[in-house]
Amino acid sequence: MALRFELLARSGGARRGRLTLPHGTVETPVFMPVGTQATVKAMAPGELKELGATIILSNTYHLYLRPGEEVIRAAGGLHAFMNWDRPILTDSGGFQVMSLSELRKIEEEGVWFRSHLDGSKHFFTPERVVEIQETLGSDIMMVLDECPPYPADYAYVKQSTERTTRWAARCKKAKTREELSLFGIVQGGMYKDLRARSVEELVALDFPGYGIGGLSVGEPKELMYEVLDYTTPLLPGDKPRYLMGVGSPNELFAAVAAGVDMFDCVLPTRQARHGKVFTTRGEINVRSARYAKDFGPIDPDCSCRVCREFTRAYIRHLLKANEILGVRLTTWHNLHFLLNLMEEMRKAIEEDRFAESWREFRSLYESGGEDF
């Protein structure tokens, strides 16, 4: 069995689960730090473990272009290449390729695209992205999908979603490595009937887990939650559900409340590089002049190593001076914040006080921000 998923507890719609994969066990709901180019930016693998990360995400599109699958094959797979022995989920490259807009062309057979690195021309098919991900050796692989933009008209989303489903079937057929798992991806834009049909057809293909794609693509937050709250309960209750690319603290709470188990997002690492850090009282930008002589920690309520050892004033100095250590410290803190948040959510679900826990978090998080 490549994947085992047990449900341990519930609190309202929120689920507390345990996902067992070839490289280890993942307690859910879980946040997966993003390691686009075979590294979670600025972090070493051992540090991710110290932070409690149990699974990371990496990107097929980027790794295919650089270092190339031949290098990773020769290394014995992505785990060995990057020295990470815990589970890895890889996306199919679909999202990145579709984002190239002017540089790509979608056909029934697959998608042509040009490399953002050197303009060279490439072709991804459902079969090809499974082949690459099997070379990477991902514990969880994702099917090739198209993520329609927002807004997009009904006719376009309909034909795109139908093709995504056909591609999902081809991916499943192409899969050869039994120990690895392949997830389907629900699309359907903001149209409930298309979402329902996407779920129905993918479930008929019987995947061991399902991604929910095509959200957080520019639509109003209300609409995103509406589609999410509608779609999630349609999915089989005994399979893991993964909301792709979503990861602000409030979104994580809302999605867990809707019954989602897995998340990835570049937000904590990308924001960190611009000095934006999470605190229990909201986000602050530690580059701000107001922190020049602030010798307190990023977040007085945080227990992470950065908050124990370094001050806002020092981190601000490092960032202003373009010193690598600055980005290391803000990245560390932000990842700790989200990983710790998920840990608290898991506890709250076990104790059946998830809604209360969310309310408590939100009342503090929306209280201060730049002003505290």
Place this chain on the structure above:
Amino acid sequence: MALRFELLARSGGARRGRLTLPHGTVETPVFMPVGTQATVKAMAPGELKELGATIILSNTYHLYLRPGEEVIRAAGGLHAFMNWDRPILTDSGGFQVMSLSELRKIEEEGVWFRSHLDGSKHFFTPERVVEIQETLGSDIMMVLDECPPYPADYAYVKQSTERTTRWAARCKKAKTREELSLFGIVQGGMYKDLRARSVEELVALDFPGYGIGGLSVGEPKELMYEVLDYTTPLLPGDKPRYLMGVGSPNELFAAVAAGVDMFDCVLPTRQARHGKVFTTRGEINVRSARYAKDFGPIDPDCSCRVCREFTRAYIRHLLKANEILGVRLTTWHNLHFLLNLMEEMRKAIEEDRFAESWREFRSLYESGGEDF
């Protein structure tokens, strides 16, 4: 007593010593990693300790401009600001200011210069640089000096060296914090009589230690060694000797053989950022295409954490993809290499086999390089 220096052993001209400073003990000969902007580039303080660094160097010029002495004063000094509780040596800013060439003007009273950051105008005097370094709280402060370029004519070097000595006397007079130590700096360019006079006049001022400046400024290696071999024995045998800004492996051996005790150099950290790494068989550039599928460590004979955990192929990929972790790993390895080299030198001196140890090192170091 602000500084205690004990000589523990000798092997030829090489000295094995122990330097006791307010923030701890430093076994010599010692290499001091450079933390220009209150951080050794890409490294965290705890990592420097893990590598065995016992003292680091920081730069008065850079810290004066950013974050500014007021911030560091408010933090309670540089140790607290950067969370480094072991000894710190700071240069006076003289070398950086003099390097600005077009942007500075030297007078008897001090030196005018423009900030490389914003063009603002500033004035450093011997008294002022001591004041700033006392605010930083450096275990070892350096006097304001002028480092003449190479080549420079006799008349110029003579008047410059005389002024450096006058400035040294003013620095000494300006010093107020008893627990901190101030080192003089020997200049004199490539002229032996000027070097001898510089030593004589500085020694008359009775500093607790002496920097040897003005070497490795573009002169041929032979000439540098000639001046170094001439100058070092003129210095008092019971005081620490610090060769400023020198740090390639062979130069370190040569200078220790001449009786030098302390070193700093940006070489290991700067080279690391360009993929150039030390190995026991010479330098290699790990960015080279030849390492794309090389799954061995940077240096098969190295025991550092990077060589135990990561491959040349992975590090090459990280550097090519501009990932911070790449620079972190090469920096870690290069610092380990030099700190470990000093450790081996200290052992060799204790066992009175320094010359032999140098021969062994050199025969291997010059054997391979790019080709192994």
